[in-house]
Amino acid sequence: MKPVYLRILVLSGILSMACTTKVSEWVLLNSEANNYLLVYYHKDPVTEPVKKQNEQIGREINSANIQFRSILRNDIEKPYYALIYGNRLFSTYNNHAELKNLSVSPLREKIASELMSGMLCVMLYLKTGNPEKDAPASEIIKRTVAASPFREVVSVRELDRSSTEEKHFVSMLLNVENDLKEINEPMLFGIFARFKALEPLLARGISTENINLMIDFLTADCSCLIKDNLPGTDILFTNNWENPLPALVNRILDENPALLHH
Amino acid sequence: MKQDTLQYRSIDDRPLPKWLTDQRDGLNRYQPEKLEMKEDNSLTLSFLLTGGIIILVIAVLTVYVLKKRPNRY
Numbered sequence: 300m301k302p303v304y305l306r307i308l309v310l311s312g313i314l315s316m317a318c319t320t321k322v323s324e325w326v327l328l329n330s331e332a333n334n335y336l337l338v339y340y341h342k343d344p345v346t347e348p349v350k351k352q353n354e355q356i357g358r359e360i361n362s363a364n365i366q367f368r369s370i371l372r373n374d375i376e377k378p379y380y381a382l383i384y385g386n387r388l389f390s391t392y393n394n395h396a397e398l399k400n401l402s403v404s405p406l407r408e409k410i411a412s413e414l415m416s417g418m419l420c421v422m423l424y425l426k427t428g429n430p431e432k433d434a435p436a437s438e439i440i441k442r443t444v445a446a447s448p449f450r451e452v453v454s455v456r457e458l459d460r461s462s463t464e465e466k467h468f469v470s471m472l473l474n475v476e477n478d479l480k481e482i483n484e485p486m487l488f489g490i491f492a493r494f495k496a497l498e499p500l501l502a503r504g505i506s507t508e509n510i511n512l513m514i515d516f517l518t519a520d521c522s523c524l525i526k527d528n529l530p531g532t533d534i535l536f537t538n539n540w541e542n543p544l545p546a547l548v549n550r551i552l553d554e555n556p557a558l559l560h561h
Numbered sequence: 562m563k564q565d566t567l568q569y570r571s572i573d574d575r576p577l578p579k580w581l582t583d584q585r586d587g588l589n590r591y592q593p594e595k596l597e598m599k600e601d602n603s604l605t606l607s608f609l610l611t612g613g614i615i616i617l618v619i620a621v622l623t624v625y626v627l628k629k630r631p632n633r634y
Contacts, residue, residue, distance in 0.1 A: 484572055498578035509581060516584040530580035 323419050323517040324546040326492035332533040332540070333385070335365040337401075341378040345369060349378075352395040363402035363537040364493075384532065389474045390467075402537045404465050406458060410490055411536060417544040419452040420491040420517050422510075425472055425499070426459050427483050436485045436505040443510040448558055449518060452547045468534065472496060475532045489513045493540045495531040518548055518558070 320328075337360065339345075339353055357367050380392040382401075392398050410421045424440055426433040437457070444453050460469055460483075472488055473479045475496050479486065484502040487510070491497070497516075500509050552558055569575045576582075583589045 482572060482575075497580055500578070500581070501575070502572050504575075504577060509577070512581050512584050516580055516589070519584070519589060530578070 321419075321518055321520065321546060321548055321552075323491045323548065326495065326529065327414065327540070327543055327546075330492060330495075330529060332364040332493040332495070332536075335363075335389075335535050336383040337365055337367045337398075338381045338383060339367070339369045339378065340372045340375055340381060341369065342371070342373055342375050343378075349395075356395065356398055360402045360537070362539065363535055364533060365402060365535055382535075384474070387474065387477070390470050401467050402535050404468050406456065406465050407468055407494070407534070407536050410454075410456065411494060411538050413454050414491065414494070415538075415540070415543045417452070417547040418454055419449060419514070419546070419548045420489050421454045421456055422513070423472070423488040423490055423496075424455065424457045425469070425486040425488065426457060427485055428459055428461050429483075432502075433485050436487070436502075439505055439507060440487060440510060443507045447511065447514055448555060449514050449548060449551060452551065453514065471532070471534050472499075475499065487513075489517065490534070491517055491531075494534040494536045494538070495529075496534055497531045518552070 337356070341349075345353070353367070353369065360367060377393075380395075380398060382389040382392070410423070413421055422440060422444065424437060426437075440455055444450050444455055447453065458465055458469065458472075460473075462469060472486070475488070476498055479499070479501075482501060485505060486499040486501040487505045488499045489497040497513070500506075500513070580589075
């Protein structure tokens with residue numbers, strides 16, 4: 300076979316696969332997580348202890364989706380760190396200690412391991428701490444997922460908004476949209492691929508219909524429109540995303556072709 | 562996919578995420594370009610051009626042959 304024919308054959312094979320791969324799987328395999336930027340703003344020359352601290356920060360976040368930079372600025376009173384995503388300022392930190400566990404935490408590790416094991420998504424329920432608000436939505440989430448044909452590949456995790464252990468994770472989730480910090484309502488984030496968090500359902504938006512639409516979005520064939528304008532915000536996390544296990548959703552769809560949709 | 566710059570009065574008025582409304586309304590699917598019929602003059606143009614070229618070639622060849630042809634008279 301001539302090399303040119305072979306190339307055409309391989310290319311058409313790849314293209315045909317791209318159109319039937321599900322959104323969640325396609326993004327996990329093909330879409331790199333966007334990088335954060337951690338900036339150390341300082342007015343005076345960096346002292347030796349601070350330099351060492353910054354080197355340590357650099358080592359800690361070395362394999363996460365983040366870059367670290369020092370920038371000299373004359374219009375500040377005291378030095379500080381700023382966490383930036385795209386053109387959005389997520390958080391500021393007064394000192395090195397506040398950055399502890401910026402890119403790792405127990406819940407993020409659990410979620411990443413579930414995503415790498417082939418789960419469709421992790422639904423993260425961010426609670427307000429007020430049982431009267433949290434309980435009804437929690438019940439709806441559990442009931443809806445339990446009734447879904449995709450229940451085996453959807454994991455539900457809960458997180459308190461006031462958790463100190465997960466404070467960086469909570470902060471990133473509340474920065475997915477710029478008004479979330481002011482809204483003290485339960486929120487449901489769909490987390491998929493390489494820790495991408497969809498814009499959340501919140502308060503009365505956490506309904507059976509909307510949860511099923513979230514599952515539909517992730518189990519749909521990956522379209523060019525989704526690829527070109529992928530929603531969500533990447534969460535900062537240290538992980539090697541290579542060689543995830545095959546997507547479990549494909550087995551469910553193979554066994555139940557009636558569930559296939561676009 | 563930002564939709565959070567919109568103003569809303571209460572939490573119930575807050576717009577749903579765009580990914581969700583697009584999925585609900587079927588807008589996440591790839592929609593092929595709609596083909597519209599347009600007036601097509603290319604065939605007429607092609608005939609005219611071909612006819613013109615043929616006439617030109619015949620004219621050139623006629624002149625060439627007449628010039629090259631020995632005068633018998």
